Amino acid sequence: MTRSPARSPRLLLIATMVLVVAGGILLTVPQTPRAPAISAPRAPGPTTHPTATAESSRAAQAGAPAQATASAASPQSASASALPPHGEGVAGDAAIQKSLEDAWPADLAAADEHTLLAAGRGLxxxxxxxxxxxxxxxxFGDPDQAIAPxxxxxxFRIQAAIARRNGSPNQAxxxxVWAGTDRGGTYTDRRITDWYFAHTSTKGASAWTPLPRT
Structure with a gap:
C-alpha cells in the first residue's frame, strides 16, 4: 500500500508568511469612514384648499370672456336687444324710435331735421x-301712368324715422322703419327704407332735394 507524501513544512511556512504580510498591509491602510447619506429636508408645500383652487380656476377661465362680454355690452347692443317682437303693433313703435336715436345720435339742425323727416315720410x-x-x-313721373302701388x-304705418347727415353737411x-300689407294680403312690420337728400341753394333760398332711388 502506497502512502501519500507528507506536505512539506516549507510550503506551510511560506503560506503562513504570505497571510501575515497581507494582513499587515490591510491593517496599515487607513479606512475612510463613509458618511451616512442625508437627504435634504423637503420644503413644506403650500396648503391646498380644494374649494378655493376650484374657484380660482373657474375665475381664471372666465376672466377673458367676462371682459369681452362687458366691452360688447354697448348702448347700441342694449338698444337692439330692447326692440319689441314682430307684430307688437303701435305699442312697440316708441321702442323702435328710441333704438334708432340711441344708435345714431342727432347731427343736424333742428329745422333741417324737421324738414327732412316730413319729406321722407311723404316720399x-x-x-x-x-x-x-x-x-x-x-x-314718380305722371301719376296717371305710374306703377300701381x-x-x-x-x-300702412311708419313706425319710426330719423334724419341724419350722410357723409357731409350737404348730404342727408x-x-x-314701417309696416304695411301688400297686394297679396301679407302684413309685415319693421320694414326699412332710406331716402337720400342733397342740400341745394337757388337765388338765396336753400332746400333739401330728394334724390332719385336707384
Missing part, C-alpha cells in the same frame, strides 16, 4: 301706397 307713403305722388313728379293704405338720409 315713403307716396312710393308705397301711391298717395300724393303728384307732389314729386321728378321722382304695392301696399294698401289701410294698414332719412331712415324709416
Amino acid at each position: 315713403l307713403r307716396a312710393d308705397a301706397t301711391g298717395v300724393d305722388r303728384a307732389e314729386w313728379p321728378a321722382l 304695392a301696399f294698401s293704405t289701410a294698414r 338720409v332719412v331712415h324709416l
